[in-house]
Amino acid sequence: MHLSLTINGKPVEAEVEPRTLLVTLLRDHLGLTGSHVGCDTGQCGACTVHLDGRAVKSCLILAVQAEGRQVLTIEGVASGETLHPVQEAFRDRHALQCGFCTPGMVMTALDLVEHLDRPDEEAIRQGLAGNLCRCTGYRPIVEAVGDGIRARTGAAS
Template sequence: MTYPIHLKVNGAPVSLSVEPNRLLVDLLRQTLGLTGTHVGCDTSQCGACLVQLDGQTVKSCTLLAVQADGCDLTTIEGLATGDDLHPMQAAFHEHHGLQCGFCTPGMIMAGIDIAKRHEAPDEATIRHELEGNLCRCTGYQNIVKAIDAGVRSLNQAKA
């Protein structure tokens, strides 16, 4: 048995039918082809699957697709405007906030969430806020620098 769902994904309306046990991350990756959202651990520990659901950052590996019915969903693919990177994406590029890149989409989504909740977070705050995101390659130093720069850039854009 399937259930019809209607949602907006990266600004585009999407209507489809899903199995009741289908995870949101699987819908994004397998059905919609949005492979920037990664599955890293299957246990909700790593944060590689972060997306924004109605403006709130959530782990898409812990949500059923039917729970997103009627929601506005933004993935890493929906952040840039054409060739113009989102300020947080640009900050990760400029400050080398990635190594293999597997965790990067989740880290960027986490950085945007940090920027929404903290006007000027210090390094300790950024590190604390990243506790739900794992990177296996870096020492987090450049990730923290990138998020700091991204927050400052987002704040300048608001002013």
């Protein structure tokens, strides 16, 4: 099938089988290998991207479901060499160890930073429930998301 969509702000045209997963289109067809496939069963969240501004698992979506929509991947988050404030927060807090889960964590964090009103730890932890870190380094990740929310809302730490 022919497919038209926008990825990281750029129009993309592709020919795909209907059964092609969005993450397969991103990684194998387009070379955007930042979205990782950790489990391929929708458990780990390493493949998280944004679809029309909301975090979704690209291994649980067909590429054809994204027809005509806006997809944002980890490759589209920074502005050139300038990291997004949420990426900076991850660096400041050492919120990654092996780094495999990090692209998905950042994409989920961006959704949380956009939609949570305040840096409530319980809400952040619940928000991150769909992303697994096998290094178990959750504490700095939660702190980084809190930093992102504080930076957006201007709340005191």
